[in-house]
Amino acid sequence: MANSVLAPARASEQVEITRWDVQRRRTWVLFLIPALLIYTIFMAFPLFNSMRLSFYQGQGLTPDRYVGFENYVTLFTNPLWRDRFFNAVGNTFVFFAIHMLVQNTLGLLFATLLSNTRLFARNVYRAIIFTPATMSVLVTGFLWTLILNPRWGMLNQVLEWVGLGALARPWLGDANLALPVISLVSSWQWVGLPTMMFLAGLLTISDELSEAARVDGASAWQIFWRIKLPLLRPTIGIVSVLTFIGNFNAFDVIFAMAGARGEPAYATDLLATFFYRTAIAGEHPVAQPNMGLGAAVATCTFLILLTGVSLWLRFGRGGEETLAG
């Protein structure tokens, strides 16, 4: 990515600027205008303007009274908001940690197994692993809510049939279990993405490297740890940062499985559900949308994301360049 940004586009363009070039350049500007306009008006501008609005308060849709850092002070110190906010931040980190641990580890495992080109039916396995990712998060969320339902749900029934009835419990009703269970459902849904990315990464590693190591007497295990894993570092970095961005934006799965309040008792409340309630739906017991405060929540989420991505650019990508060089 870094190379393509800086590399000269075309050597053939290194001719002196003529009238012809000026004309071409004018056409290119025209070509850029629609994309630039729609991207700026509906993505870049709202993003920055929302941050500006975090310094305002107002009725309903129009935060128009400048209040400086008051929204942030409320968010960080007012007990009603502070507890909810830090609870949501903590839950989001737990949600992210479980995805890293379960979704991405399984993805790496499946990709390693699928990278064996002699494997029978590998395309079938690959298609199955990716299937849940094509479905709406909302649909899989509701589906799992039905499966995990304590009264009628199939999971508890199956546990009873196989003699593990003691394990049956209200999976989504227990404040200690709900967040891990929902994180696992979300990992179930998305494991296909890291699998594909790791697989693509593994397939670019030349077979000759593993062959050479095998000839030198290395076991499959050693080849994985000493050769493949280090060479996969750039992909691991990209998968991690994409998981991070996706998880800090996750909303649908909580909305489907635990409602907009992140039940039970806010145990599954993430930054996105908290943002939704604050800005759009109204936070209990106030039940009045507060756009200025919502903008402050979005800005905090943005800053957390920015920190994570910067760390990745500083360290993760650094590794990639070291390897490439």
Place this chain on the structure above:
Amino acid sequence: MTRRFSPGMIVTHLVLLAWSLVVLIPVWTMLINSIKPKREIFRNPFGLPSEITLDGYSNAWTAGRFDLYFRNSIIVSVASLLLILLFGSLAAYALANWRSRLSSILYIYFIAGLMIPIRLGTINLFQIIQSLGLTDNLLGLIPIYVAMGMPIATFVLTSFIRSVPAELSDAARIDGASEWRVYLSVILPLIRPALATVTIFNLLPIWNDLWFPLIFIRNQEARTVTLGVSLLFGQYQTDWTRALAALSMAAVPVLVAYLLMSSQFIKGLTAGAIKG
């Protein structure tokens, strides 16, 4: 060399088969129980139905207005995808050809959007859509989805157009072709695989999006499938046949499309992943 029936191969198959069951059983449960009579769901949750009923589907389709929701989702997805492909490929053509400091900055500006979720700008977007008079209107969703698609479109298409040999475009230019002509007749036919990749990358997030319809659409006439599921589901919590039929209806079209195109689909995804 790993042989077909070596112990390693057997373990590999066992692991992959186990996960395949973990994936397929819930999906199977949803599909098979959506055509069972209510009583049978709990007696026999995983087996084939003794009697097939389509009541759940007909209820959700007509009473639940899913005919309308499907139409809305198709309009929004097709319009957004066409605009993403058109605007994205035009911009990518310019970015790939134009070698200057400004064009590098613009390129970085576009792909920076890959890192920042558009949802964080929701509050201001709400005001923009409102001032355009597009709340409660399907048309309000389209510009948001097009903007959301621009980073991935410019990223994939620019690198693809750069990989097209310059001689091809230059030959056309020497023959007197304008930039429009080069774009239409030389570049567009050559980048078809990349256009497919961009379509795949954007289709699922747009079709499955809940956030923007949930916030911008109140009017039933403008609901999308995903929003329809979210609103309908609460009412049918206890009527499993209907609930599962509604879920199946929302999932099946994408599922079928994916299964039909899965090899192409995965190729597109991995091509994108390699480029990333």
